[in-house]
Amino acid sequence: MINVIGLGYIGLPTALMFAENGIEVVGTDYNESLVNLLKRGELTFEEEGLNDLLASALLKGIEFTNEYVKANTYIVAVPTPYVKESKKIDLKYVISAINSILDVCEKGSTIVIESTISPGTIDKFIKNEITNKGFNVGVDIHLVHAPERIIPGKMIYELENNSRTIGAEDKEIGEKVKELYSQFCNSEIIVTDIRTAEMSKVVENTYRDINIAFANELAKICRTDNMDVYEIIETANKHPRVNILQPGPGVGGHCISVDPWFLVGDYPDLTNLILSARKINDSMPSHVLGRMRDIMREHGIKDITKIGLYGLTYKEDVDDIRESPTLQLLEKMDEHLAYGVKVFDPFVKERVVEHQFMNFEDFLNEIEIIVILVSHTHIKQNMDLLKTKHILDTKNICSFESAYKL
Template structure:
């Protein structure tokens, strides 16, 4: 039996995939409300294909509880934030989960850490915690790092078809874990050591962050000298070895906006480029705020309540608001302008900010300036309804004249 610890955006889909494959799975989370919802057959977030997968897993017998189970295999998928002051990883949730596992696990149990961690975290935090409890690594318990590689909006497909990396001290244990993941992963599964697995995941997201930062810096340059960044990128990308990404209002989610900080925190003297990229991407909500001010001045609009922000999710067609650029923008607005800006997102069913509208028509009726922060299919399919607004399109989805861009 596999006990999956943490039933959020990573743990729940992983548990469901394993259960659908015929493996006995019990999912554990400290959130009683979440566990109750899942036990009653209600999902806790929306994701394409997740409802069908959930039903299949329930039919195969998956169960949910707040209690850790006595077994020989655990998958730990708890959060790994960073400390704001130092930018170093905060491993307290992983260490806490490991300690609770040690309270109940069978001798020789395999602890698979899926949570993204900085290079060396298992050596610095996890091994000492285990040894402090009197357990012998490699005998009483075995450690494995198998970082997730999925993105909200396409989780089910990516769980099946993205390559996986498994870092293990013992190749025999690594092969055992590879067999477990092979129950649903149809792509290559690479075996390596733990430290390499830790570093590879952080590097993947840092690479993406740096590339996004280049596009965002290019947008600022072009704005300063009245050039069309999108046309410049389109032409430059015709070169066979150039693939510039699209600029945007900021970087959200709990991967790209977080993982690079782990490297900055651990290697402050060696990460100048990574640090600059992080600062560039974190500055984009402020850049958007400046563009809003430009439009207000140009059209002599002084009432901030006439501004409408479309999109609270950090990316299109999901309900995930973690590290959302819109939430960052709203914080800056409160600090620099005034209260009263309107907000709407078709995927966010609960009110999480002030002046959040739950009906698109009502939202449009109250605003003059529309700021598109998230490129949901919903807004793409309803562009005809917003043509009479002053539009700041941070996602470059509007193809009609008079639209303001980054």
């Protein structure tokens, strides 16, 4: 039996996939209201195909509880934020989960950590928690790191089709965990050592962060000298060995905007490029703010309440707002400037910020400047409604010649 700890964006889909493939699964989360919703077959976030998968898993016997249970295998999928002052990983959720597992597990159990962790975390911190409880690592408790590789909007597809990395000190244990994930993963599953698995996941997201930062820096250079960054990137990408990503209003989500800081925190003297990339991407909301001010000055608009921010999520066509550029932008505005700025997102059904509208037409009626921060399909399908507005298009999806770009 598997006990999946943490029923959020990663743990829940993973638990459902195991259950769908005939494995006995208990999902555990401290959030009692979440557990009760799942028992009733209801989700707390939207994801294509997940409703059907939940219904099927319930029929096949998956259980949800606030309690940790005895199991052969535990999968830990809890958040791993970073400490903003030191840039080091904050392991409080992982350590809490590990200790709760150790309170109920039997000798011989395997603990699989899916949460993204900085290189060396298991050696430096997790093993100590286990020995402090009187267990012998590698004998009484087996440790494995199997970092997740899925993205909201494509969770089921990516669980089935993305390759996986299994990090284990004991090759035999690694192969057993590989066999477990093979129940639903149709792609290559690599078995390696723990530290390699830890490092590879952080490196993946750091690479993407650096690529995005290059595009964002290009956008700033081109803005300074009145060049079209999008045409330049498109032209450069004709080269067979060049693949520059697109600039944007910032980097959000719980991976790319967080994981590179783990390396900066642990290796401060060796991560100059990574730190620079993080600073560039974190500066983009301020760049957007500057562009907003330019448009206001150009059109003589002094009333900040006439500005509307479209999009609250960190990426298109999902309801995930974690670390979103829009929230970063609102944080960077001082109280005077932020007062009265309108916000709308078709995927965010609950009010999470001041002056958030729930109706798109009402939102448009109140503004003169619209800042497109997320390229939802919704805005692409309703572009004609923006013809009378001054548009700042940070996602390069608007074909109007009058639209302003980054």
